[in-house]
Amino acid sequence: MLSLPQRYPTFTHGVHPPESKDDTRALGIRQFPFAPVLVFPLSQHIGKPAVPVVREGEEVVRGQVLARADGFVSVPQHAPASGVVRRIGLVPGIAGKMVTGIYLEPYPGSSQEVAEGEPCDLDTASPDEIVAAIQAAGIVGLGGAAFPTHVKLRPPAGKSIDTLILNGVECEPYLTTDHRVMLEQPADVHTGVRYLLKATGAARALIGVEANKLDAAEALQRTIPDDLPVAVRVVQVKYPQGAEKMLITALLGKDVPSGGLPADVGAVVVNVATAAEIGRLLPHGRGIQERVVTLTGPAVGRKGNYRIPVGTPLRFALEQVEVSGDVSRVFLGGPMMGQALSSLDIPITKGTSGFVAFTHAETGAGREEYPCIHCAYCVDACPIHLNPSQLGLLAKVADYERMADEFHLLDCFECGACSYVCPSHIPLVQRFRSAKALVRALRSG
Amino acid sequence: MAKAGKTLEIDTSPHIASGASVDTIMRNVVYALLPVCAFSVYVFGFAALVTLAAAISSCLVTEHLLCRWRGAASTLGDWSTAVTGVIYGLTLPPALPVWMVVLGGVIAVGVGKFLFGGLGYNAFNPALVGRAFLQAAFPVAMTSWYPALAADRFSGLPASSLTYPFATPVYDALTGATPLAAMKFDGEVTATLDLATGLTAGSTGETGGILILAGGLYLALRRMMNWRIPLAILATVFALSGVMHLVAPADYPDPVFMLFSGGLMLGAVFMATDMVASPMTNAGCVVYGVLIGALVVVIRLWGGMPEGVMYAILLANAVSPHIDNLLQPRVYGTRKASGGSS
Numbered sequence A: 001m002l003s004l005p006q007r008y009p010t011f012t013h014g015v016h017p018p019e020s021k022d023d024t025r026a027l028g029i030r031q032f033p034f035a036p037v038l039v040f041p042l043s044q045h046i047g048k049p050a051v052p053v054v055r056e057g058e059e060v061v062r063g064q065v066l067a068r069a070d071g072f073v074s075v076p077q078h079a080p081a082s083g084v085v086r087r088i089g090l091v092p093g094i095a096g097k098m099v100t101g102i103y104l105e106p107y108p109g110s111s112q113e114v115a116e117g118e119p120c121d122l123d124t125a126s127p128d129e130i131v132a133a134i135q136a137a138g139i140v141g142l143g144g145a146a147f148p149t150h151v152k153l154r155p156p157a158g159k160s161i162d163t164l165i166l167n168g169v170e171c172e173p174y175l176t177t178d179h180r181v182m183l184e185q186p187a188d189v190h191t192g193v194r195y196l197l198k199a200t201g202a203a204r205a206l207i208g209v210e211a212n213k214l215d216a217a218e219a220l221q222r223t224i225p226d227d228l229p230v231a232v233r234v235v236q237v238k239y240p241q242g243a244e245k246m247l248i249t250a251l252l253g254k255d256v257p258s259g260g261l262p263a264d265v266g267a268v269v270v271n272v273a274t275a276a277e278i279g280r281l282l283p284h285g286r287g288i289q290e291r292v293v294t295l296t297g298p299a300v301g302r303k304g305n306y307r308i309p310v311g312t313p314l315r316f317a318l319e320q321v322e323v324s325g326d327v328s329r330v331f332l333g334g335p336m337m338g339q340a341l342s343s344l345d346i347p348i349t350k351g352t353s354g355f356v357a358f359t360h361a362e363t364g365a366g367r368e369e370y371p372c373i374h375c376a377y378c379v380d381a382c383p384i385h386l387n388p389s390q391l392g393l394l395a396k397v398a399d400y401e402r403m404a405d406e407f408h409l410l411d412c413f414e415c416g417a418c419s420y421v422c423p424s425h426i427p428l429v430q431r432f433r434s435a436k437a438l439v440r441a442l443r444s445g
Numbered sequence B: 001m002a003k004a005g006k007t008l009e010i011d012t013s014p015h016i017a018s019g020a021s022v023d024t025i026m027r028n029v030v031y032a033l034l035p036v037c038a039f040s041v042y043v044f045g046f047a048a049l050v051t052l053a054a055a056i057s058s059c060l061v062t063e064h065l066l067c068r069w070r071g072a073a074s075t076l077g078d079w080s081t082a083v084t085g086v087i088y089g090l091t092l093p094p095a096l097p098v099w100m101v102v103l104g105g106v107i108a109v110g111v112g113k114f115l116f117g118g119l120g121y122n123a124f125n126p127a128l129v130g131r132a133f134l135q136a137a138f139p140v141a142m143t144s145w146y147p148a149l150a151a152d153r154f155s156g157l158p159a160s161s162l163t164y165p166f167a168t169p170v171y172d173a174l175t176g177a178t179p180l181a182a183m184k185f186d187g188e189v190t191a192t193l194d195l196a197t198g199l200t201a202g203s204t205g206e207t208g209g210i211l212i213l214a215g216g217l218y219l220a221l222r223r224m225m226n227w228r229i230p231l232a233i234l235a236t237v238f239a240l241s242g243v244m245h246l247v248a249p250a251d252y253p254d255p256v257f258m259l260f261s262g263g264l265m266l267g268a269v270f271m272a273t274d275m276v277a278s279p280m281t282n283a284g285c286v287v288y289g290v291l292i293g294a295l296v297v298v299i300r301l302w303g304g305m306p307e308g309v310m311y312a313i314l315l316a317n318a319v320s321p322h323i324d325n326l327l328q329p330r331v332y333g334t335r336k337a338s339g340g341s342s
Helices: A127-136 A177-184 A186-200 A211-222 A244-252 A272-284 A314-320 A377-381 A388-396 A400-405 A417-421 A428-444 B022-044 B046-069 B080-090 B098-114 B126-137 B179-186 B192-197 B209-221 B228-247 B255-260 B264-271 B282-302 B309-326
Strands: A038-041 A065-068 A083-092 A098-106 A163-168 A204-210 A230-235 A267-271 A290-296 A304-309 A327-332 A354-359
Touching: A038 A083, A065 A098, A127 A186, A127 A272, A163 A177, A163 A186, A163 A211, A163 A244, A163 A272, A177 A186, A177 A211, A177 A272, A177 A290, A186 A204, A186 A211, A186 A272, A204 A211, A204 A244, A211 A230, A230 A244, A244 A267, A267 A272, A272 A290, A290 A314, A314 A354, A377 A388, A377 A417, A388 A400, A388 A428, A400 A428, A417 A428, B022 B046, B022 B080, B022 B209, B022 B264, B046 B080, B046 B098, B080 B098, B080 B126, B080 B264, B098 B126, B126 B309, B192 B209, B192 B255, B209 B264, B228 B255, B228 B264, B228 B282, B255 B264, B264 B282, B264 B309, B282 B309
Parallel strands: A163 A204, A163 A267, A204 A230, A290 A354
Antiparallel strands: A038 A098, A083 A098, A290 A304, A327 A354
């Protein structure tokens, strides 16, 4: 049994939005059917887009590589279904504009057996070979960032990694994918930990789980193999506990230096579902073909956690789960950081952890914006200890240089806690997003 | 199902909010002040009722007319002017001529708030700006006190309340001295129990110390007030005056008397805590509170006036932005010591 301390570790500040996870947290992962057409943007990850290695009209087998990685900071893409490549051209992107991608039409009658690749043998593979295998499997951060995982595993020159941290916090309201993966695939997580420990050279692994998922923490704790140096650590329920820096502070008691990387405190953080996918795929030499997605929100009829083929159009997915007619807003990810979508024609990609659909009841009431009254709620909410009120006033007068130089604008990771608590309803985080983009443009130009 | 062509709303994250709102905060400040108002009417009768009504309505009307004049929507809905009106009324002598009350209300909102740019931009607590104006313009009227629990307090208004504008107010024979003035000028000490329960002469709302603390506790528990400010003020006053009392008990009053006399409670709990005019960081709030407490003790014990809460708060309001500048929060990742606690 897991012995639980009375008071769980955490970071300072933060907010407590309603968890809204009750609708889906107890629902097991269910397999989704294939859509009539699957759509793959070549850039589902941070870094260089993948390069197609198939032709229009070519038949592909499930598991086959559709596009190869272009350099180190890039990952390949695999076919989640046997079928035919219909077209290579423009596909709808998440940001609302068209991007290059591949249309694949699955064969309805196919047995959909998976083509296996070269297995990565844990005992014989070198750390570099494991890193290469993780890249070859097309693995990116499944928590939503979609940063190629293998890139993180190589610490910058002069740094070393002693602790591997698995992020099973899932602090965004509504989302329950990591929760279900931890409950249902604890052995995959531990296998993934083995690969990751060997790849990074870390001496130990810590799995951080928020205290609202004690069942998941116990499932992981119960299944730890005797020889694996991994410990499950329960952390306090608070947003944004799942942010990389906040989790490191909670588990290691150290702050990542401003502008630095987790490697500066000897850590690397990998999402728990990413680890599970590594543990599931590498022994078979397979690539990512599907992922677990929470489809939920008041506008969704059949809420749940679904294993959905990558490339499934959102419109098809929402039809399957019976979205109601008065849906007014759909966003990708949780309600704190998720991006509202202008179109339902975008596909589910590797970085998609969930979709939440709101009706007019949730979005209808307009909120009047008042002037800043210096209540300091945002100051007490900001996990980075910025002064959002001051930054907001500077954004209003377009003093972006001072925001960056004196008030650490670039340390903001846009968690939205300031906007969430603001009684004047000032869109603080949106102003910071714009300001950050402008500062970066000014500095690179 | 969402059909093709169906309109989806686009908005930036976060898509949920805590529900906190400026008007809710301000409304709760008014709620917290209602027991204080009711008590002041009980102690000072119709005089207090008329003073409060004139103060609140003059502030509200001024705000409304200024918004209209500027061609903007009325901002009465944010309840901030109601807060100013109530606090302003509570700081005035109960039998102050009504025309003075109205004039001060116009100054409080017109000069103290509107000239600075309205809600969120007022450098000083507007209620205290109005009161400071009256103190400078009408020093005698502002220090003429109606006695507590006067027998005829519900049978009519004191003559002074109804003085014609610019005429010299006539006071009934029975004007009381405030405990602070009695202390300062006559060396008389008022019983502490009378002070705490508010049965003394004084400004309309400053005497009910216990009710004021209860209101402050309510706001602090609802996180609508930074409790560090009143705590720092009261602790500083207690400590400094306590030291002086120990050194020379004959010359300086005891610290409990200092806490419950004059406008200290009302000022510490409801005026120094004006969010707009006080610092934002917790460390800044403590510095600000200590500054106010020290100024109050200095003015009361060595200044020419019996009371100094108003000037102490106004001075601290003026330096509040500088306190904020000097005590910015320590940004994550720039701290020397490691974090990790909550």
